[in-house]
Amino acid sequence: MALPNAITAKLEAVKAEYRVAPHNIDAEQALLGALLVNNDAYYRVSDFLLSEHFMEDAHQQIFTVAASLIKSGKLATPITMKTYLGDADFGGQTVIQYLARLAADATTVINAAEYGRTIYDLAIRRRLIAIGEELVNGAYEAPVEQAPRDQIEETERRLYELAEAGKYDGGFQKFSDALTAAVDMAAKAYQRDGKLSGIATGLSDLDAKMGGLQSSDLIILAGRPAMGKTSLVTNIAFNVAKAYRGEKHQDGTIRTVNGGIVGFFSLEMSAEQLATRIIAEQSGVASYKIRRGDIRPEDFYKITDAAREMQTIPFYIDQTGGISIAQLAARARRLKRQKGLDVLIIDYLQLLSGSGKRSDNRVQEMTEITTGLKALAKELAVPVIALSQLSRQVENRDDKRPQLSDLRESGSIEQDADVVMFVFREEYYVGNKKPREGTEEFFAWEAEMQRVHGKAEVIIGKQRHGPTGTVELQFDANITRFSDLAQEDRLPDRM
Template sequence: MASANALIARIDAAVPEYRASPSNIDAEQALLGAILVNNDAYYRVSDFLEAGHFFEDLHRRIYEVGTSLIKAGKVATPITMKTFLGDQDLGGVTVSQYLARLAAEATTVINAEDYGRTVYDLAIRRNLIGIGEDLVNVAYDAPVETSPRDQIEEAERRLYELAETGRYDGGFQRFSEALTHAIDMAAAAYKREGKLSGVSTGLVDMDRTLGGLQASDLVILAGRPAMGKTSLVTNIAFNIAKVYEAEKQPDGTMKTINGGIVGFFSLEMSAEQLATRIIAEQSGVPSYKIRRGDMREDDFYKITEAAREMQSIPFYIDQTGGISIAQLAARARRLKRQRGLDVLIVDYLQLLSGSAKKGENRVQELTEITTGLKALAKELAVPVIALSQLSRQVESRDDKRPQLSDLRESGSIEQDADVVMFVYREEYYLKNKEPKPGTEEYFKWQAEMDQVHGKAEVIIGKQRHGPTGTIQLAFQADITRFTNLAEEDKLPERMGD
């Protein structure tokens, strides 16, 4: 007998305890009752609450019908609603009687929003349980073509989506609130190094023209090969990460007050190649010397010193090639959630893929990618800098300065971008035109080379928030470093004779 009891006890322990889905029927009833008594209660919750958030099926239908009537300018009461709900038996109570009871036991309109939030939060928790169950089930019975990484990214996407919808801050806001946010932004800019509203690039003239990199902006940086696109964006990324400062908020989170946390998608170059570039730029030792090991002792000291200083900067690199825009978005969300994120960089646009199958329209695919990047910038509230190749038609012109029309599959890039910048170095093109030494043309060429040597232009072809124009920068080719042009190199505008 004892062994039988022990067996029963063991079976009971092995059977999992049944847990009901989180819900609060009383809160649902109180909210619906408040709406039936006074339709103004609906407007307190309509911004975030939908019929699908109710646990009880009948309550969903009541809220759905009530919403339809109120939106149509009619009154939602037990009398006007009963014809739309039928009159089934609810265990001794008809639908009409149930509506009347909800109205009779209703609380005040004042509590409606609190009840609505309770209903909403419980619906979010049920969704979380659903995601968890799907995660387990798919992991057990995954089809052959689905990799675990795909499943993780899909779960992350659904979780982030749920986290972003779990807010009550949508809809219209008073203009005074918008004014307060604008003043706060101006105050933050006043306090920030360089007095900028956005994140400083570390390049004075660029900051002056752009006001820094603005949150939610998609910035396209384009250029022909060898112009220095990756070098420029790497310089900017490092400038931002190395001055990062944050302060702890009352709720325990960290708020960036200077510089920023940088996420860098290097789709073309490996993380080691990128690191070599940055070490060369910071140490002043050319990258070809670092790669070959062709260094003196003081060079080696410089690069180890630079590497030591760079150990602690918040600069994160993802070197996975050939990822889709959906995968990139999932990884960016993960970085923001786990480490924080202030600036996102993609090198480069044409190496991303959309959801379209191979062979389908590339222009449509690129439209999906640029639209996705712009949406991601808004969603994460960070500037996204995406590099882009330019078409070969630049090379066929005498003046090889890029234009908006030179962007490959340019329609969507130009449309979705808030800022479009082009990198251009006259020195690169002029070097290839060297005439025979000793000739008159050679001396003329030499004079032109001296004028453009070590200089680069960043042409702003589009900017939603400010002027277009050209920014002059200094460029050191051996260490791929873009810097501010020395003041004596900046020629003042000529006065009239």
């Protein structure tokens, strides 16, 4: 006779309540026994195993004491460890009795690493259970002011940390393995457009100076307002996404061969404004005309053709304003896991906040942000481009070209960044000095405007793995497009 549903449910709840978390006491005892017999066993597990990974409190104590003795150059045996474990009770046995039993039952030290991995994996499973329980309890008991999104992002962060922690393949590697990785990088560079070690920006002079966007780099792109920071970074983002080409491998994963998948955090502009800029750049129709609807039929066809092409590229935009560095990192991890990610862009740095409440010490908060972005670049193994404002002291100099000292809260930004670039357009400053027409000053100003018209400079002020210097680019303000500047030595021969 079947039990009523209510009783069945109650029995299942009781069963779940008394479920024992995954563990393997035999593996713990075998590893500790091997360690007591031969202290070299410790070095087979020391780079990934901690005392907290053991299920039994007694085993945690034994491993902690043994590790301390071995690391200090002393011998860890039942005799030497007895002093440090005191009168602890080990299931009705004294300390010396239990340690002697572990040593007597010990198997070969060769299996120590396998026992360690078993203990470690089970500890990770227990942490997964704990995260799941906290997620359920938090959802039941969440305070009114806490948004569900906050709990999701916190759980995602903890799961990602656990995923990264659940590896025991670090430590030293053979130099031959490093050589293989270097050759693979060279092979990938050979396959890429421009034969670059990094991802091509689509601007050949800039790529020649930087070797492309390098994996794990934090790249700061700074400039005063109206210099074209956002325009340049959207140009680069579109060029990277447009060049994307993936290759499916036997394990089913798709790996990037050329270009890349782009994630763009637009903290200032909306996604529509960003799309309008890119449509203007690609169609050649001025963005102000698109916004006002002042377009001809042929312009409309150019816009629709550009939009159709843009729909197929791997370009993802997050337009949420006022997010913290922790939220940004959680969303970037999610994008990489779900869609893939090769380049991450943040527009712009000063609109991010730290993990806690708004700090009175903005420099300290900026340090947390830049350190977090650099760690994220390494964690995701992608270049991170972050836009940054410059202080007003630039305007007080005759030469308006920015310097590293002009960065706002420059200490942390300059220190954490692998590359710092500045966008500078002399045309903007010259244009603001227009004198009265018809005067001698006007004709001199006009000549100066012709010299600087449509030209921009990208000043590389810092680069860890390459030269600094200036790259000249062409800039079309109407469609906010940066392109390579046609130099005299590149022009075709005149007849």
